[in-house]
Amino acid sequence: MKISRRRFFKIAAAAGGAGILGKSKPARGVEQFTGWPDRFGVLTDLTRCVGCRSCEAACNEINKLPQPKVPFEDRSVLEKERRASAEYYTYVNRYADPKNKGQWVYRKAQCNHCDEPACASACLVKALTKTPEGPVIWNEKVCIGCRYCMTACPFYVPAYEYSNAFSPNLVKCTMCYDTRTSKGGIPACVEACPMEAMTFGKRKDLIKVARKRIMDRPDKYTDHIYGEHEVGGTCWLYISGVPFEEVGLPTDVGTKPYPEFTRGFLSMVPAVLVVWPALLGGFYMFTKNREQETEEEEVIPEEKEEWS
Amino acid sequence: MTEFVGKQKVFQSWVREKLFLGMNLKAYLKNLIKPFNIVAGIIVLVGLPFIVMRYAQGLGAVTHASQDQPWSLFLSWGLFTGVPLAATGYIMASAVYIFGQKQYHPMVRPAVLTGFIGYFFAVMFLLVDLGRPWRLPYPMISSFGTASVLFLVAWHVALYLSTQFVEFCPAVFEWLGANRFRRWAIAVTVGATIFGVILSTLHQSALGALFLLAPGKLHPLWYSEFIPLFFFVSSIFAGLSMIIAESTLTSRFLKHRYSPGYLARLPDLTLGLGKAASFVLFTYFGLKIVGLAHGHQWDLLSTTYGRWFLVELLGFVLLPSFLFAWGVRSRSVGLVRFTAFFTILGIAVNRLNVSLFALNWKLPHRVFFYWKEFIVVIAIITIEILVYRWIVNRLPVYREHPGYRESEFEESFQTSKAIL
Ligand code: SF4
Ligand code: SF4
Numbered sequence: 138m139k140i141s142r143r144r145f146f147k148i149a150a151a152a153g154g155a156g157i158l159g160k161s162k163p164a165r166g167v168e169q170f171t172g173w174p175d176r177f178g179v180l181t182d183l184t185r186c187v188g189c190r191s192c193e194a195a196c197n198e199i200n201k202l203p204q205p206k207v208p209f210e211d212r213s214v215l216e217k218e219r220r221a222s223a224e225y226y227t228y229v230n231r232y233a234d235p236k237n238k239g240q241w242v243y244r245k246a247q248c249n250h251c252d253e254p255a256c257a258s259a260c261l262v263k264a265l266t267k268t269p270e271g272p273v274i275w276n277e278k279v280c281i282g283c284r285y286c287m288t289a290c291p292f293y294v295p296a297y298e299y300s301n302a303f304s305p306n307l308v309k310c311t312m313c314y315d316t317r318t319s320k321g322g323i324p325a326c327v328e329a330c331p332m333e334a335m336t337f338g339k340r341k342d343l344i345k346v347a348r349k350r351i352m353d354r355p356d357k358y359t360d361h362i363y364g365e366h367e368v369g370g371t372c373w374l375y376i377s378g379v380p381f382e383e384v385g386l387p388t389d390v391g392t393k394p395y396p397e398f399t400r401g402f403l404s405m406v407p408a409v410l411v412v413w414p415a416l417l418g419g420f421y422m423f424t425k426n427r428e429q430e431t432e433e434e435e436v437i438p439e440e441k442e443e444w445s
Numbered sequence: 446m447t448e449f450v451g452k453q454k455v456f457q458s459w460v461r462e463k464l465f466l467g468m469n470l471k472a473y474l475k476n477l478i479k480p481f482n483i484v485a486g487i488i489v490l491v492g493l494p495f496i497v498m499r500y501a502q503g504l505g506a507v508t509h510a511s512q513d514q515p516w517s518l519f520l521s522w523g524l525f526t527g528v529p530l531a532a533t534g535y536i537m538a539s540a541v542y543i544f545g546q547k548q549y550h551p552m553v554r555p556a557v558l559t560g561f562i563g564y565f566f567a568v569m570f571l572l573v574d575l576g577r578p579w580r581l582p583y584p585m586i587s588s589f590g591t592a593s594v595l596f597l598v599a600w601h602v603a604l605y606l607s608t609q610f611v612e613f614c615p616a617v618f619e620w621l622g623a624n625r626f627r628r629w630a631i632a633v634t635v636g637a638t639i640f641g642v643i644l645s646t647l648h649q650s651a652l653g654a655l656f657l658l659a660p661g662k663l664h665p666l667w668y669s670e671f672i673p674l675f676f677f678v679s680s681i682f683a684g685l686s687m688i689i690a691e692s693t694l695t696s697r698f699l700k701h702r703y704s705p706g707y708l709a710r711l712p713d714l715t716l717g718l719g720k721a722a723s724f725v726l727f728t729y730f731g732l733k734i735v736g737l738a739h740g741h742q743w744d745l746l747s748t749t750y751g752r753w754f755l756v757e758l759l760g761f762v763l764l765p766s767f768l769f770a771w772g773v774r775s776r777s778v779g780l781v782r783f784t785a786f787f788t789i790l791g792i793a794v795n796r797l798n799v800s801l802f803a804l805n806w807k808l809p810h811r812v813f814f815y816w817k818e819f820i821v822v823i824a825i826i827t828i829e830i831l832v833y834r835w836i837v838n839r840l841p842v843y844r845e846h847p848g849y850r851e852s853e854f855e856e857s858f859q860t861s862k863a864i865l
Contacts, residue, residue, distance in 0.1 A: 222512055259658055261596035262580075262588035279588040282576020284515035285595050288804075289658040296512045297576065299505030305576040390661050399594050402654040402673055406597065406647060413643045417543050421635065424545030 172252040176271035177318060178340035178372035179327055180347055181245055183384060184357060185334035188215060188229050188243035195329030196227045196247075199316055218385065221247065223298045226310040227326055232384045242377070244384040245326070245334070247310035248273060248294045249364060250372035255395030259289035264307070270319060271340065271372040272312035280307055291368055291390045312372070340372055347376050369394025463620065466838060485827050492824020495817050499573060509815040514805055516574075518818040523570020523825070526796040528602070528652060529676070530789065531563020532684030533691070534609050535645040538638040549714060551707040554616055554842050555695070556688050558833070561609040564602060566829045573821065594654045601648035608641045620840045650677040656799060664803035666745055666754040669736040672799075678729045683792040685722040689715055689785035695837065702837055704844035712778045719781035722788065723769030730762045750806060757798060761791030 194209040196202070203224050207214050215231045222228075227247035234240035250273045257265040257273060264280040267273050275295075282305055287295045298305040313324040323337040336346060344365060351358040363381050364371035368390050375386065382388045465473040499507045508517040537556035540546045572578040584590065584599045611633060618627035653676030656663050669675065696703060696711055703711075737743070745751045765788045772780030801813055837843065 220512060255658055258592050259595065261584045261590040261593040261599055263590040264588070279580070279583055280577065281580040281583050282578075283574075283595060284576070285593070285655065285658075287512070287515035288655075288662070291661050293513055297510075297515060298503075299508065299510035300503045302501055302503035305503060307576075387661060395658060396592065398657045398660060399654055401670075402594065402651070402657060403592070403597070409647055410643065413646060414639055417539070417639045417642055421543045421545075421639075424543070428545060 172340075172370060173267075173269040173271065174341075176252075176269065176340050176372055177312070177337065178250070178271055178343050178374060179312070179324065180336045180338075180343040180374045180376065182334050182336075182350065183242060183244055183375060183377040183379075185332045186229070186243040186245055186330075187332055187334075188212065188231055188241065189331065190214075190229055191329045191331055192245055192326035192335075193225060193227055193229065195325040196310075197225065199313060199325040200226060200311075202226070215243075220293050221296050221309065223296045223300075223306075223308045226308065230385060232379075235379055235383050242379055242384055244375075244377075244386070246292075246385075247326075247373070248312070249292055249368075250310075250312055251368055251395070252370040252372065253368075253394035253396050255289040255291060255368070256286035256295060258396035258399065259285040261285070268314060268319075270314070272314040272318060273309075274311050274314050275307050275309060277304075277306060282307075289395065291387060291395065340374070343374055347374060350376060366392040368392070369397075463839065485831055488827045489824050489831075492820050492827075495821050496573065496824070498817075499821070504574070504576065507815065507817040507821060509812045509818070511812050513808055514801075514812060516800060518801075518814040518822055519570045519574035521797050521800040521814075522793070522822050523574070524567050525652060525800045526793045527563055527567040527570065529649060529680040529683040529792055529796065530687050531560045531567065532645060532649060532680040533557070533563070533687045534560025534612065534684075535638075535641045536681060536684040537688060538612060538634075539642045542635050542638045543642070548710070549717070551704075551710070551843070551845060552688060552692070552714060554613070555691060555837070556684075557609055557612045558616075558836060558842055559687060559691050560684075561606070561613055562829060562833050562836075564606045564609060566825065567602065568606065569825060570822075573825070594651050594658070598648050598651045598655070601644045601651065605641060605644040605648065608637050608644065611637045612641065616840045616842060645680070646677060649680040650674065652676050653799075656804075659804065662805050662807075663799065664750050664754075664806040665740060666737070666742055666750060667799050667803045669740060671732065671736045671739070674732060675729070675736070678725065678732060679792060679795065682722045682725040682729065682788060685718050685725065686785040686788040686792075689718050689722075689782055690789060693782045693785070695843065699834070699837060699843075702843050707843060707845075715778050715781055716773050716776060719769045719784065720773045722785070723766050723773065726762055726766035726769065726788070730758070730766060733758055733762065750803065753798070753802075757791070757794055761788070761794050765791060 190209045190212065197205065197209070205224065215229065218230050219228045227245060229243050229245050231241040231243050234242045250267075250271055252267070254265065254267055254273050257263075257267055259265075260280075261283065262279045262281055264276045265273060265286055266276070282297070284295075284297055284307075286307065287293075287297065294309050296308045298308060312318055313322065316322075317324060324335075327335040327337045336343060338346070344362060347362045347365075351360055351362075357378055359377055359380055361381065362374055362376055363386055364374040369392060375381070377384060380388075461467060461469060466476075468476060495507050504510060504517075508519070533556040537549060537553045541549050541553050568581075572581065575581060584596055585603060590596045611630065614630035615627050615634075618624070618630055650673035653672040653674075656668065656672055657670070660668055692711060692715065696708060700708070746755060765784050768784040768787070769781060772778075772784060805811065
């Protein structure tokens with residue numbers, strides 16, 4: 138990789154304090170912006186999901202993931218609440234329906250493809266990026282495996298291949314970016330769903346669709362589109378008949394985009410870089426001076442315990 | 446031929462003097478057989494197979510490999526606890542060279558060495574923990590995630606490690622008898638110190654800032670906007686306590702390496718450090734209270750996590766602050782030394798709380814660490830101690846070079862002023 142001189146200085150400045158002195162432009166996907174206008178997304182309607190796991194099977198196939206120990210037709214896996222793992226990008230969980238006793242509500246889960254992803258702002262090598270089309274994707278070529286993205290993701294999405302010694306990958310849903318969506322296709326899981334529980338489209342259109350469904354059947358839906366504002370907005374949206382905390386979606390994540398949480402700290406860095414050397418140098422001169430004066434007075438200072 | 450033999454002789458005597466502590470190989474090896482070495486050897490031998498396993502079979506072979514709690518003890522101990530404990534170097538160097546506390550001058554070298562080794566081994570822990578450790582230099586050379594706090598940490602740890610090496614160079618050159626190089630190294634000391642303080646301020650706090658990105662995951666009692674400040678301030682008393690602890694052990698077990706003058710002054714210096722530590726601990730306590738009030742978290746104190754938080758705050762911050770103060774007042778060096786060890790434990794408790802116990806507190810099933818991680822950590826710490834001892838047994842760390850003049854540091858300042 139060739140680095141021009143100019144670029145080098147920019148990087149050096151950024152390294153000293155990420156985006157300092159001269160205001161260097163923050164990374165795409167983590168800067169203050171309202172999102173790519175034509176980004177795609179998926180709307181999942183939980184009232185339609187029947188927990189058949191067809192989406193899981195389709196995801197497994199298109200992404201050439203390892204064969205599962207329990208076949209996809211076997212619904213016994215639903216008994217335990219799962220999270221995304223190194224073996225599957227997406228999974229269906231079931232939750233007791235608070236409205237109808239003895240019934241279940243199902244939720245398909247995967248990466249939510251945040252508009253300003255926590256994971257991307259955590260990555261120190263830019264292995265995770267937000268594409269203009271919407272999906273958040275991971276670059277195998279630069280990831281060093283620090284797993285900070287996993288700590289940062291508010292939805293516990295990224296997983297790691299711990300048993301791989303030589304090329305462990307970070308594993309997460311790509312919204313079929315390489316295989317389908319970048320070529321005008323729709324994600325495999327969306328296509329596979331027999332209940333049409335998911336709709337793929339431009340995010341702004343999906344919001345309208347979701348709003349209309351809620352308006353038409355206010356008795357059926359909770360009046361909330363999960364992902365419209367959560368963590369600053371996500372490309373994957375959900376509507377549901379039950380409150381979202383009942384189906385394992387965190388409702389305490391707030392609406393502030395996650396990169397904002399560290400922006401304050403990072404912007405303080407340049408100040409430290411400028412003020413500190415001056416301050417410390419000043420202190421040095423000051424102590425020097427004081428010493429000289431005391432020497433002139435020929436007093437040997439006894440100040441053993443006086444520094445704190 | 447004779448010239449060759451002569452050279453060989455010179456080399457042999459160099460090896461004997463510089464590496465084998467003036468003994469021949471046989472005597473040196475025999476001298477190694479001591480209880481401490483045997484125990485240390487066993488620990489390392491037990492740990493090594495696990496380290497090999499980690500590289501042969503992947504991280505999952507030795508860690509709990511949790512998807513929810515992706516960081517293992519390697520980072521919680523090696524990075525998050527190891528780095529504040531290695532704050533020794535910047536604290537002593539700035540106290541002496543910048544704030545003019547000249548009486549602490551003999552402590553600078555051990556402090557810089559402790560810091561250097563601490564950082565060096567923090568990097569070793571990183572190499573164990575990273576999924577693809579051979580890519581460690583990527584953030585420095587090929588792929589720049591400038592919006593990441595971790596990017597800042599990576600750069601600063603790398604730069605600071607080099608800075609501390611420069612700061613320690615005079616000792617290395619004295620050992621090698623390279624006088625001219627020694628003067629050059631001394632000439633940059635003040636500049637390196639200022640640079641080191643800047644780097645330390647930033648990355649000590651950046652380690653805390655890493656957790657700013659986990660607002661929903663870190664327990665609200667530990668999560669605070671002030672967490673960078675907490676991490677920075679606590680690194681000060683962590684470093685001070687480490688210097689006291691380190692000098693306590695070495696002045697006892699490596700007494701012969703101390704110059705008599707330094708040894709005689711050590712109790713007084715220890716009390717001085719204790720006083721400083723007491724003050725900083727108290728400041729930190731105040732800051733934590735402000736943080737608590739700021740977040741309106743009082744009601745959480747009655748939960749289990751809350752009680753644990755109080756144990757940390759009262760037991761490992763306020764108590765040692767008083768103990769230090771009391772020890773200084775009653776001029777009890779023993780109490781100050783005990784409190785230093787206690788404070789180090791407190792730092793470990795705090796960093797493990799933030800990076801392990803209070804993180805992901807809402808998850809129903811928690812895993813903390815796997816016993817194999819623990820064995821690897823203990824083995825690496827043992828190697829760390831052995832390396833430290835190897836160095837102080839050979840290099841002039843606890844004694845001043847006969848040629849040392851304070852005026853050299855004035856020159857050094859002039860030089861660095863010119864450079865800056
Ligand atoms: S859900 Fe998690 S992994 Fe997916 S984009 Fe958001 S932060 Fe990244
Ligand atoms: S594990 Fe890889 S993708 Fe995740 S933050 Fe680290 S380098 Fe980036």
